[in-house]
Amino acid sequence: MNPYEVPHLDVGSGKPLSPLKHRGHEDYYVAVDHSDEAFEQFKSKIGDASALKRDGRLVVVVGREHCGKTSLLNRCAAWVSGALTAEGNGDEGAGTDVHVLNLVDSCERNKSVLDRQQYVYSCVVDELERRGQLTADQVGELREREDKLDRGYRYLSLNLRPEALVVVLLPPTELLAEVVEYARFTQRRLLFMVETAEVDLIERKWSEVADVSRAEPLRLKVNLLKEGDGWAFIQSRHRLHPDGQACPKVTESAAQKVIETWKPSIGQLQTLLYGIYNEMLVEQRAEARTEVSFDDIKDLFFSMNRTGRGFEGHG
């Protein structure tokens, strides 16, 4: 078996881990590319459910493509859902009814900001209605505010049950204006989470986001792999797949050299290694060797490029 496989996930397509859907995915997060630090930062800032219910929050994950932004978002959302619901957090947190609405794939980027926001809004209203969180009258009121979204979200916030917390995973964006708008829409009991690859833009203009937010917005950053990350990732995967011990293993020096000479993202490395093992298994070359060298990796990298196996998907 390919040690880089992940249950319920087509690794080759670059899809992200999602412990929201599959709890087992939690084990596949590896402390690389600053993602653990970002996750810890999230937990410490968001951990207070009473603050969330009082002020709401906007969380923005920034990082270039394939650095694990969506995986981090999913992990954070899963944590909010599990931790706040099960354990509570102080008096206010106890009994929090968390509703995670994953709208990451709900609309395309080639729509105007207004169209995208109205679409997200209508999805939120529909889903909360379906979950019995809103009455028919409330839904009617919310529908009438579709062209005044700040008022719509305010109405929603005021009319959610006291124990409710709505977490909305927004579609990725590349526009500062869209991030700023969601900072404005943030209300009590509403946690908006969004990712963007516009790292420089967001860092440069972060004050515009902060200026319009009710509660301090949270910016989490993921990055390229750093020294030692490659080897940590490889070891972690081989540990998770003891049945893959029979497979030759990428050597530590090869892993280091890949990081040094390429400086890949976690997504790029995972897809590369997954593809290499697939290639070896298909050609039944795995048993013929005990380890995978840097040259093997580089040769197969070009071979993969020629045959079109790629690294597409969210970061």
Added chain:
Amino acid sequence: MDDGHGDSPSIEDTNPFAAVAVADATGFDSDTVTVVTPAVREAVGLVNDFLNAPVEPGRPTGNTIAVVGEYGTGKTHLLGTVLHHVRVRADQGTTRAVYLEAEPRSFIELYRDFVAELELEDVRDRVREYYADVVADELGKTPFTAEMAPLVRSGALDPVETSARLGLAETGNLATLRGKLAQVTENAMFGTALTLLLRPGFTHAAWEWLTGHAPDGVLVDRGIDRAIDSEEAALEAMGVFALLHGHRNRRFIVVVDELNRLLSARRRPTREAVAAFDKMLRVFAGTHALLVLCGLPDYLDALGDNFSQRIGRTITVSPLDAEAVSELIRRSQRRIGRPPRLQPFDADVVRYLVKLTEGNARRVVLLCRRLYRMALDEAPEPDGARVTEAMVRQVARGRSFFETVPNVRNEIRQVLSASGVEYLRDRALGVAGARADYWIPVAGDEVGCAVLVSGPVLDPAESKELVGRATAIQAAVERADVLLVAVGPVHPELAGALTDAFTAEPIEYHHWTFKELLANVLGERLRVLQESTASDPVSIVGERVNRVSRQQANTQRMLDQLVGALEQLTSTSDRQFTQLRREITGLADGSRSVSRAAERVGGRAERPEPAGLPLPVAELFAEAQRSLDRVDHVDAALRAVFGDSADDPARAGGVRNGIRAKLRSQQVFHSVGVAALLHRLLAGFREGIVDWYRAYASSLSGPPFADEHERLKSLCRAYDAVYEYIPVFRLDGLEEFASSPTGGRSDAAPAALDHVRETFNELGRQVQSTVWQSVTGPR
């Protein structure tokens, strides 16, 4: 017996000279007759310099060439030669040439035509090249991927696909591309829009904006907040595409013809537009792009001195000399497979022709065509045909050769009305024999300006008569300035005598310049006359007040005419719509009949035949038919004899008598006969083209073969050959029917007849190019 040359037109049938002496710059091929004049030689030389200059980064080869010349001197022909040369000589993979014909609208429209020529795929490929550099640079940064960089840069690997496949930082790379394009184009909006062309889902919104439309919401979100809808923006955009297409080892050539329609003394550009034009020239010069601007010399003046300093070279297209005309005749004969000889012309006639036309290439070709036909008609044997100087004069006087006097009178009236002067038509002044076609009094009948209108002035007798009239007018009144408007050529040897007798040089009619020239000359003469006669300042002021009042009144009349014209336009549009609907219904009916036929033979149509013509082609025939219908009211008149008035004996009798009176004139029969022939010629030509399409559709799909092109050309030549022999001027007699109370509209006026002539004159050429375009695509 078939001699194997059944399709080749006989010598008598084929006139070696073009029916329409207006060049089609994009339609040049190796068959096109071209005389290598000094201007052509220089232009081709400059283009060769541009094509041969090594393309290296940081060493721009861009240039601007101005081509100027008077009407009919062969400017467009020169451009056609240049474009053909580029097609033949340049590497089509790396050289892109665009030809634009300016319309008298604005640079915005010119830009829209320009970008429509470029096409989305073409522009996107150029952006992709820029992106390939960005992605290759990114890959080159790490040893792991460096080996792939050259593959992407050279185009062996697509940069967009490679970026996705390798999971590169697309957002960062696109931002780099955006910045690079914004820097190159000096405009952030173009940087953004061009970058979006590479992103699936954004391409069409970006292209829509680039083609001049308002920005879609997704573009507004990205900072593109206004359309390319100002002259400055349009010119800037043209520069942007020059930069895009002059990238790497590519060369870009833009040819703008008839620039004087956009820029002239009357249509001066704004200061901002001149600045934008200037910037565009700098942009072209800074890359590997050649801009060729062509038009009347006017446009150079309109752009000012800065422009003249920026252009690399100004080529003046000179009149043809006798040697060039002889060469033209020889080459024209050779084109249709005859020996390259002068006959039926000779050297003396050629010299006379050059003198008479002042070497104007368009007039030379038109005269040659008519003279050739006349010489053949009058010779017992084709080999004995000779063109004489008398024939040249006769043809030059023909009403179909130059603009008609009535039309010119109409334009004179417009000039006089617009300038607000009071005038009298056909005014007798003083003694008998002194008559002015137009008299503009400055002080009653004693002081004023007279305008005489004549046809061509080709012999001393004609000149003498005009000199006599001018002299008589001057003798009849206290003071008169006399101007001569000549509709047709004035023989250069007679011009001196006319200038002496009249107050100024004869004003030769040219469609584009006439009104402006007449207004200027007339204004100057009236100013001088007024200053010389007005001793009393109060009366000068009084006259000027009166003139302003008349100008206001004329403006009101023009507004009324405009309203009328708009109403007529609406009605014309309705008619055209009805026609289109009829065509479409015809197509649908045809399809149904094909289906029914297929059902009859077993439910399978193996080879469906086209039931009609493509709309653009059908519209050419429909327009020709309409133009003829507008002057031919014979059917309506005859129907009236048997129509409603039959119930009213008195009225019916009146109608019958009216028709009988018209039929007493022999000219009516000529006219009706000519009209009938034109109807049949048109129908026959149309059927021929329908058959051509049918044969084309039943052959293999894909681009047409060379022999199909030949067959099409042969059909159009056949039409031209027959049409040439139909005396269209005889249609004049149809006016009899138009003036009848039952004759319907009174459109058989000279303007309507001229429209018939122009439409049928050009029909062959237009059908050929439109049909060919319909089967080969727009490029």
